[in-house]
Each structure stands twice: as structure tokens, then as C-alpha cells.
Amino acid sequence: MTVQIPTEKWVGKVHEVQLGATSAEGGTRKRTVIVGGESTLPFLHFEGEIPHRPAIAIEIWDKKPAEWSPALLKVWGDLVNDVRRWAERAVQIGADIIALKLTPSKGEEKGYRGVKETVKTVLEAVDVPLIVYGPGIPEADNEMLVEVAEAGDGERLALGLCEDKNYRTIVAACLAHGHIAIGRAPIDVNIQKQLNILISDMGLPLDRILMDPTTGSLGYGLEYTYSVMERLRLAALQGDRMTQMPMICTVGEEAWRVKESKIPEGVPTAWGEFETRGVAWETITAATLLTAGADIVVLRHPQAVEAVKQTIEDLIAH
């Protein structure tokens, strides 16, 4: 007997978004990263195209992230005190992209001086594209990301986060300096779509928008993110243009703030060894969201980077 495999006919595809610009394109990157372009469900190559593999971004901070899990602080050692060396090391261990997190600085009358220098330092240290996140406070994000956009003029940075109540300033900065906007919605298909409409209505081309559906860590809402991503991707393949942006998930941030990966002692023995558990927490969160359609995963632990790299390798193998 011959089994007829039921295949789907998809009419839509995900927009291709290029992060980073070479000197020919007005930037200084030696390497650029293109994500998106899929015209089929994640890794089901038999009914569509998967022109680009999902990318791994490694998250680094502009100053020591004192609140991070001890497992992370241990593994990065004194690199966390030197953004240049930290960025270099992240690229050595396999970052396709550097995700730079800016923290609010205190006591400077100009507010956020130093931001430009930080961005320039990282741009000089590595030749891969950059994602730059503000501190996550709307006023601070707007002021700092405008500075970042100017400092990285022409580099096709991805800047975040735009939210439905605060996106205009960041999008305007992306428009003025040739960058990419990252829009985050609170695990909600309709709000995500609305935000894409708002951003593109300002004139930003569709190939310069990334969607951040808000990542729930394993055990802390992962299933909500997972299903919203599956729904967004299905809508995209069915031809809904305003859901066709590539998806980016802040896996490291979420997976390393939960008790399981942050608290080494005084937890049930059934939880097992602390560091293995933390790495597994991040790796499994990332792998599961790749299954749901993540195009970029932002990671923190070198061992998780290695495991997720292998996972991606296996999923796109020919």
C-alpha cells in the first residue's frame, strides 16, 4: 500500500528581515543575518521553503547584571565588567547576533550619556549585527534608543521594545537611521497584529519589523507563548500580512529569572543539580519555542547556546 501524505498549501510567507549592514549597505558589519522567509510550518521543509535558519543572539549588558543567577555570573566570570570583551567572547562561542541590554544610568545631568559610547564600543568589538534593548522603562527607552539609533546610523540595528502604548519615538528613530523595530505584545495575537499595523502605518517597511510575542519561561507560561506563536505563524502562512514578521523570543531573560534557575539551595532534591537544571531550563524553553516558529532566540548561558545551536543544526539538516 502507498500512503498519501496530506500536505498543506500555504499562500503566505514570513517577511525576510536583514539585521546588520555591510559597508556596501551603509554599515560596518562583516556579517549580516537574515531571518524569516519561511513559507511552511517550522522545519516542515516538504511543503514550502525555509531559506534561513533561526538565529541565536547572546545577551550582554552594559554593566554587571548583579541580579543575574549565580550560575550565569559564574560562567561569564569577570567578562560582565567589560562590555567589549564580553561581546567578543559571545561571538567566539557562537552568537549570530549580539543583544545589548542598556541599563538606566543614574546621576548624570544629561540623563543617558555614555549610551553612544557603549554602542560604538560593541560595534567596534564585533562584526556581527546588534540588537539593542533599552531598560524597559518607556521614558528611558525612548531617550536612550534615540541616542543608540544615531550612534549606529546605517547599521540596521534591531531596537526594542516597542509596545502598543509606546512605540512612536522608537519607530521614528528607526525610520530616521535605517534600523529595525522590535514590537512586543503581551502574549496576544490581536494586540501583536495591531502593533504591527501601528508601526507600519508610521512608514516603517514590513521587512524592518520583528515581533516579540512575550516569552513565558518553561513552567511559567511557556504554553501561552507557544500557542500564540503557533497561531501567529498559521495566520502568516494563510496570508495575513500583518502577522508575517519573524518572531524573536527573549528566552535567556525569562528562563533565568525563575526559581528553578536562580536558586541554588534550599529547593527540593527532585529538582536535581542546579547548573544542569538551569541550562536545561533555558535550552528546553528555546527548543520548544523554535518548534512554535521562533526565528531568533536570545540566550544567556554558553552551554545553552551550544545545545540550541546543535538543535537548530539538527532541525535544518538536509
Next chain:
Amino acid sequence: MPLSGLEIYKHLPKTNCKECGFPTCLAFAMKLAAKGAELSACPYVSEEAKQLLDAASAPPIRLITIGKGDNRIEIGNETVLFRHEKTFYHEPGLMLRIKDTQPSEQVTMTAQQVNEYAVERVGTTLHLNGLAIENASGDASAFVSCIETVKAKTNLPLVLMSTVSQAMEVALQKVAVDRPLIYAATKDNWEDMARLAQKFQCPLVVHDEGDLSTLASLAEQVIKAGVSDIILDPETRGLKGTLIQHTFIRRLALRKNFRLVGFPIISFPGEVANSPLEEAVLAAQDIAKYAGIIVLDHFDPSLAYPLLTLRQNIYTDPQKPIQVKPDLYQIGEPAENSPLLITTNFSLTYFTVAGEVEASGIPAFLLVADAEGMSVLTAWAAGKFDAEKIAKTVKGANLESKLAHHKLVIPGYIAGISGEIEEELPNWQILVGPREAVDIPVYLKTVWQAVGAPAAAS
């Protein structure tokens, strides 16, 4: 694929004899289609029609039970490709493989570990589900003695793995009463294995390394031999190959109602993994994408725990928000001057807030209101977390016995109703906390210390 009333009618005698209790065969057919009658009420229906109609009313993926009693696992009977379309119903069994070539102390230890492993999450205890015992020696007596060693430590369901039908038969004579899963019928031994599955009334794995056509043909032969409780092993093939095979099988069963692959799937991620973490990643994909039984080769709590957590996540009913019990929760060991915060009983909200309060290092009381499992904003918008509800929750929490102050920290998202809450709770001071849980530690260390904490608390 349920049949319509008219389709059923075609297969009835069409005599309108009324013995079924309905005036006409057509009326009876309509009632059957609406699941309001049993086919057995018709004394004249042909055997052929009976089989056809039974098959049509069966679920597209058969429900299979392995094991006996409280430890048994039920897998299959799934109805959707994506969990948001409805829900996934039957969590895949997570099992561990033992080989009969391992020293018996090791077998004993593994069986005991798997049997005892339990971890608490969101008010549920998560367990591993069984052991697969492989007849790696090829020797029947070694196989049986290994099974006995395992049985001495656990009553969890078993998978018996042997290519040798004699060894399988001897083993089944010992433990068939526990309804183990027989692994496996292949193109070389399917007749013997099907006979054993029939004789001992145990479910049987059908295993083929080829494509789905050969797997379906083999399943067909086993079905024709009289076995109906089947599990498929399409051969574990690494992340990509497995994802594709599992997707094909699920689509064939649900979209095409193709009965020959309408069964749960078993997978062995350890077969193709180079490390325990890689095995866990493969198992994670199996959980999300359609496996019914996952047999691991490594037992490590720090990997088992995230996998059990993932299984719980993926198999949560998306239509029912998980809720925590509305109650007064203590974070750390709060005293009478510790802060009191209020939030809703959506479990994600609760765990996020509780986690951040814990991370602040400041012991606190967390009052959880019954907002029907909605998050703060959703509940507020739906009128389930308004001033009245908050006041009622505060009044009903018997706080006088625990608190020496009257200060309530509310989520920043409902700052707009703090005035209303003060009207409802005239002797309380309402403090507006942060909008996002992540800012709670800073809030407790700064704002609360300044305005909430009693001066010079000793």
C-alpha cells in the same frame, strides 16, 4: 470521522420494524448520529454494517491503556494538531529504559529511583510513568530475572522489549496480568508477536524502519491477525526526521481518518542523542509534537524535572486558565508588620508575583482574590477584580490575627480604582504598587520601606 444520520441509514435494514423503539429506521439513524442511541438496539443489523458503524464511531487515534490500577497510563485519543484548536488530552508517558545486561544492583536502583521520583508543581505531583526492560542479552532467563528485579521495586507500567518471541512469551507468562506493552512486532516476527498480544491481551508496538507505507502495511497485517491495541514506532530519526514522521502520522489520523496509523507513537530519543541534554531536547520535541510514550536512556532529576514541567505546560487545557486557590499566602516568614499585596488567582499571575516577592528577600503576605483565573488587567476589565471584590477579599481574609497595620499594596494596573477601594475599606491605606511583577523587589525595598514599613520596627 463520525457518520451522518443518512450515511448510517444506508447500512440499516430499512424495514421500520420499530423493535429499536423508534418509529422508523431513519429516525433511529438520526438518533445514532446524535449519539442518543446504541446500535445494539437493532436486532437485525448485519455483522458487516455493525463493524463499519463501530469503526466510524471510533476515535481517529485509538486510546491505549498500559499497566493496571492507579499507575496505568492512557495515551492516544487526541483530536487536534495544535493545542490551541482545543486541547491535548493524554499526557505522554515518560519512561526509562533498563537492559537485562545491567548488573542487578543497578537495575534495582534505577527501578527504585523511577518509582519514587516525584516533584510538586502548581499544586500537582508529577511522576515518571514506567520502565522499559530490554532483552539485550537475547536470553529468556536473564530477561525474566531482570523483570522480576524491577517488579520487586515498582508497580509502574512496563514495556517488554525483545525480538525473540520465546523470551517474550516466558516474560508474558510472568507479568501479562499487569498489561505490559509488548515491543515489538516487526516485518520478521509480527505473526508470533501478534499471537502473543492476542493470547495475553496486551498492547503491541508495531515497529518498522521504512517509510509510513511499510509501517501502515505492517499495522494492517497485525490488525488482521486480531490485535486492536497498537502503538506505532516509526523509528526515532533525530529532531527533523522525527518531527516530520510524527506530523505525518497525526495528520493522516486526524485529517484523513486513516485507521492504519490511528494509534499513539512511542519514541526513543536516547537512540540518536549524543548527550543527556540532547536526549532531553529530543524528548521535549516529542512532548510538544505528538509522542504517546517517550523512553529515556538517562535518569537525571535536573533533566526529568524540566521535561515533566514541559509536559504539564503543553497538556494544560488552553480553554481553562489554571487557577490557584484564592487564599492568603505567606512568602518567606512574614511578621505582623510585613507588607500585604493583593493579586488575582490566575496561576501565571500568582507564580510571577510570588516569585518576585520571594526574590525581593522581604517576607510578605500575598492575598489572592478569586478573579475566576484571570490576570489582573483582564479581570479588572471584566469586573471580576474591582473595588468591591477587593474589599470583600480583604474583609474575608481574617487579617486582624496576622497584621498590625492596615496597608494594602494593589497592582499598578488598577491604580485608577484606588480611591474606590479606599471608599470600600475606609480604615485602610491603599498603596499603588508597580504595574509589572518584575518591579516588585525594587518597590518593596524603596517605596514600601519609606511609606509602608512602620518607623523603626525593631
